[in-house]
Amino acid sequence: MLKVDALCTDYTDAHGRLVHAVQEVSFEVGTGKLFTLLGPSGCGKTTTLRSIAGLERPQAGTIAVDGTVVYSSAQGVFVAPNKRSFGMVFQSYAIWPHMNVFQNAAFPLEVGSRRMTKQAIREKVMRVLHTVGLEELAGREATDLSGGQQQRLALARALAMEPRLLLLDEPLSNLDAKLRERMRFELKRLQHELGLTTVYVTHDQYEALALSHEIAVMNAGRIVQIGTPRDIYERPRDKFVADFVGSTNFIEGTVVASENCAHRYRMQTALGVLLAESASRLTSGDHALLSVRPEDIALTLNVPAGDNVCTGIVRAIVFLGEFLDFQIEAGGQMLLVRCHPTVEVVAGQTVYLQLSPEKCIVVTEPTSRWK
Amino acid sequence: MTTTDTQRRIELKWVIVAVAIAAVAYLALVPLAFLLWESFFTPRSVTRAAEFTLENYRTAYGSLETVRLFVNSLQYATGSALFAFVVGTLLAWMNERTNTPLKTLFFALSLIPLIIPGVLFTVAWIFLGSPKIGILNMLLQRLFETDYVFFNVYSMWGMVWVDGLHYSPMAFLLMTAAFRSMEPALEESAMMCGAGVLQTLWRITLKLAWPAVFATLLILFVRALESFEVPALLGLPVGIHVFTSSIYQAIHEYPSQVGLACAYGVTLLVITTAGIYLQSRLTGRGGRYSTITGKGFRPRVIDLGRWRYLTAAIFVVYFLLIVALPFLVLVWSSLQKFYAPPSLAALQQLTLDPYRFIIAYPPLLPAVMNTLLVAVGSATVIMLITSVICWITVRTKLPGRWLLDMLASVPLVFPGIVLGLALLIFYLNFKVGVYGTLTILFLAYLTRFLPYGMRYNTTSMLQIHRELEESAMMSGSTWSTTFVRILLPLLKPGLIAGWIYIVIVSTRELSTSILLYSPGTEVVSVVIWELWENGQYVELSALGVMFIIGLLTLVLTAQLLGRRFGLREV
Incomplete structure (x- = not known):
């Protein structure tokens, strides 16, 4: 449906330096899918989204929707944003303060190229306001809305024009934590019901994991990995992805031998010999970096049966309500281990750690110098 | 279809920029150039051409x-x-x-x-x-x-x-x-x-x-x-x-x-x-x-005690x-x-005689009309022109914008009397029918108060989140629709405040007008000046009292209005 190919954007910053904001970004989004661009601030995700919207003009590449090219450097095509009929929800919501709720949502229908009767506009606006649950507030001043209502209104306005593509630029980042969680479900439900092809930009990994069909993790202007949320979380390809999405422990090691099982290798680490998985082929003697999530390390007081077991000393315990975070010193390095709060261990105690082999993932070092 | 669309859009923008630069340059630079020129040349007369001196x-x-x-x-x-x-x-x-x-x-x-x-x-x-x-x-x-x-x-x-x-x-x-x-x-x-x-x-x-x-x-x-x-x-x-x-x-x-x-x-x-x-x-x-x-x-807050x-x-x-x-x-x-x-x-x-005199004073009514006309006219034109100029300087990345910003600030350095002098020379030399009319005063006020319009509009333009315009674009709105339906209403508090300010300062203006007025195009401040020169102190005072009360009323009304408009400001 949406096809972005080899998109590049450079600009000179305030100090006159050339910044490669977006480099060789390519991806495809299927009809009705929610695709997320995830990354830290300055990684180029917003620039990519704004290029799709037409609010920014890239240097090179192609953007096509349903086979229609809206931007192509080779063909010299650039369709103005107001001719693309994409709906967009901005980070600030961009609700016009001089209009009421109805007028805000009706605006796209009044200014669009399609002429509509007053009656038709009214029906349509009330329908989208109903969809987002704001029909009661149609006559209210936009400035009297709460943050969550403004967010819904922004969404309603984007939906009113029946967009070919919905673009969401960090739409939840201005809401408080509780509301954000609720809106996350709401968005997912709406997107699913309306079957809208959506591109979503966020720096919040939980949002990305919760909402997306597919995620592209971006760093320093490039896409580092594209995959389903589970893929990204469980099989991060490189150190940056593992570190940025969720929290993780890194363990350095050297490959000793490959196992019978595919992709599984035995390696020597500071914690002893560990079994780990690697997507790429490794040979004995290769240096490798392991990533293992804190919740994939089991903590026990007695020696557990099976592979990948080591001992450690509890240095600190943090109570976080839903779980306990342990700082455990093992093999000369600190490991973060996450357990159910029923586990009863005190600081200074020696414990056994078991790292499940299928969750010990070999990641590559990122090519950029991003830390 | 898309390519031509793009080109037309860009060209429209360029036309606007070019017109804006030309207008501002004409207002700001021409008098300056002529002032310099005149200071290095002898006066041109029927018999002798101007010579360098x-x-x-x-x-x-x-x-x-x-x-x-x-x-x-x-x-x-x-x-x-x-x-x-x-x-x-x-x-x-x-x-x-x-x-x-x-x-x-x-x-x-x-x-x-x-x-x-x-x-x-x-x-x-x-x-x-x-x-x-x-x-x-x-x-x-x-x-x-x-x-x-x-x-x-x-x-x-x-x-x-x-x-x-x-x-x-x-x-x-x-x-x-x-x-x-x-x-x-x-x-x-x-x-x-x-x-x-x-x-x-x-x-x-x-x-x-x-x-x-x-x-x-x-x-x-x-x-x-x-x-x-x-x-x-x-x-x-x-x-x-x-x-x-x-x-x-x-x-x-x-x-x-x-x-x-x-x-x-x-x-x-x-x-x-x-x-x-x-x-x-x-x-x-x-x-x-x-x-x-x-x-x-x-x-x-420091407590000062007694x-x-x-x-x-x-x-x-x-x-x-x-x-x-x-x-x-x-x-x-x-x-x-x-x-x-x-x-x-x-x-x-x-006695109330001075008031009776001044109200019946023949030059007064035309002067009041002139003052209102020039003040309201220049304030309106300035606020509209500068709203476009500010959009260019604040929002676009067009190459000419810094020049535009600079040009629009040039009149800041003009003392009123020097601007009057420069315009006097320019329109005396270029007989386009402006000298001796109200238009020359209008042009003078336009030039002189242009920077104020820039200041008010820049301030409010910077406060308007860029996304408010971008969301209009994404809604399918054209540049001009966005400008009229989104930007101007959002700029309104600043536009009104700037408009009132310019009306007030141009009503009080004397140092430029004193060199540019002719019989029939006096403004109120010039009438006051003339009364002083004639030694008509009591009549001057009567006019002054009414003038001050009039200005105060204007300002108070403006503030009340401003508060009402300000309510919808975000």
Whole structure:
């Protein structure tokens, strides 16, 4: 449906330096899918989204929707944003303060190229306001809305024009934590019901994991990995992805031998010999970096049966309500281990750690110098 | 289809930029160029073409007179700036950082002088402080039974006093802004680091306020250099010349010495340009000091204890000097047949004749119409033009935008009288039917107040989140629809505020108009000036009283309206 190919954007910053904001970004989004661009601030995700919207003009590449090219450097095509009929929800919501709720949502229908009767506009606006649950507030001043209502209104306005593509630029980042969680479900439900092809930009990994069909993790202007949320979380390809999405422990090691099982290798680490998985082929003697999530390390007081077991000393315990975070010193390095709060261990105690082999993932070092 | 669309859109933008640059350049640069040209050439006449000459500068700089002129101007501007600054800063500090009683009321009242036209304020102070007829002198002389002249406004000190007093509210406003924008946490964290009150004041507060202090002083200095009314009314009669009054005199001599006036004008322009440049550098760098965040901080208020009655008394005295006395003396004089200082005898002679005279005064009605027409016209055109220009400079990345911004700020360096002079020369040489009409005044006001429109519109444009426009674009709206339906309504509070400000300043304007008016195109301030020249003091006072009341009504209505419009501001 949406096809972005080899998109590049450079600009000179305030100090006159050339910044490669977006480099060789390519991806495809299927009809009705929610695709997320995830990354830290300055990684180029917003620039990519704004290029799709037409609010920014890239240097090179192609953007096509349903086979229609809206931007192509080779063909010299650039369709103005107001001719693309994409709906967009901005980070600030961009609700016009001089209009009421109805007028805000009706605006796209009044200014669009399609002429509509007053009656038709009214029906349509009330329908989208109903969809987002704001029909009661149609006559209210936009400035009297709460943050969550403004967010819904922004969404309603984007939906009113029946967009070919919905673009969401960090739409939840201005809401408080509780509301954000609720809106996350709401968005997912709406997107699913309306079957809208959506591109979503966020720096919040939980949002990305919760909402997306597919995620592209971006760093320093490039896409580092594209995959389903589970893929990204469980099989991060490189150190940056593992570190940025969720929290993780890194363990350095050297490959000793490959196992019978595919992709599984035995390696020597500071914690002893560990079994780990690697997507790429490794040979004995290769240096490798392991990533293992804190919740994939089991903590026990007695020696557990099976592979990948080591001992450690509890240095600190943090109570976080839903779980306990342990700082455990093992093999000369600190490991973060996450357990159910029923586990009863005190600081200074020696414990056994078991790292499940299928969750010990070999990641590559990122090519950029991003830390 | 898409390619042509794109090209048309870009071309439209370029057309707008080109038109905007051309219009602004015409307004700002043409007079400047002609001023320079004229200062280096002999006057063109029927028999002789203009020739290159340095004679004007030789005349201007070849005499000791000029050294005195220079010294006088600097002395006057420095004195007036310092006086206004000290008074304004003290009041700003009292208002912002102390618990002086009724300070909010004083805050509102002390802004009134900004509305009173300079010519009226000066005339009022002549009535108060002239050695012969000054009320203050007479009161004190009667009290101490002497002939000693306590006040003489016809002196350098008198000029500094009147001008400094008149512009102290400006210093007050600027320093209030500086005090307000200062993050109290910066001072508090210094205290938490163990610094005492004085150490904090010296090492944090003053260091942070320094750019604001210096910028304020520079603005006041440049403004005093440009001021015309006080030097003309108080300086000229006793031979104290400054640049502005000398330019006026050179033009009004017979034969008029346009070249000489231009040489003075160029000199003055160089000084004011330097001042404005320095000031803009200072405020531009101000961003480095993170005190200016635009956030409203809760001010830290010092409890003055019993001293607060003293500060309240200072406020009262200030209010008397700057509003009550000048206004009352005008009222008094407007109720006399011939000007006489207040006395029991004079009290019996009270009459409304001056009002009857002035209302029936033939030139008045046309002058009022002219004033309204030019003020409202220029304010409207300026606010609309600058809203487009500001959109270009703030929102686009078009290559020409910095030039546009700079050009639109050029008129800031023009003293009113120099701008009048430049336009006079230009339209005398280019006979396009503008000279001697109201259009020349309109063009002059347009040029002179263009930077104010820029300032108001830039401020409000910066406050409008870019995404508000972008979401309109994403909704399918064209550039012009977005501009009319989204931007202009959002700019409205700033547009109205700027419009009112320009209407007020152009209504009071004298120094440009004094060189450009012709019989039939007088504005109210020019009529006041003429009445003064004719010695019709009581009639002048009657007109002045009505003028001030009219301006006050305008401002109060505007504020009420502004509050209503402001409600929807986000």
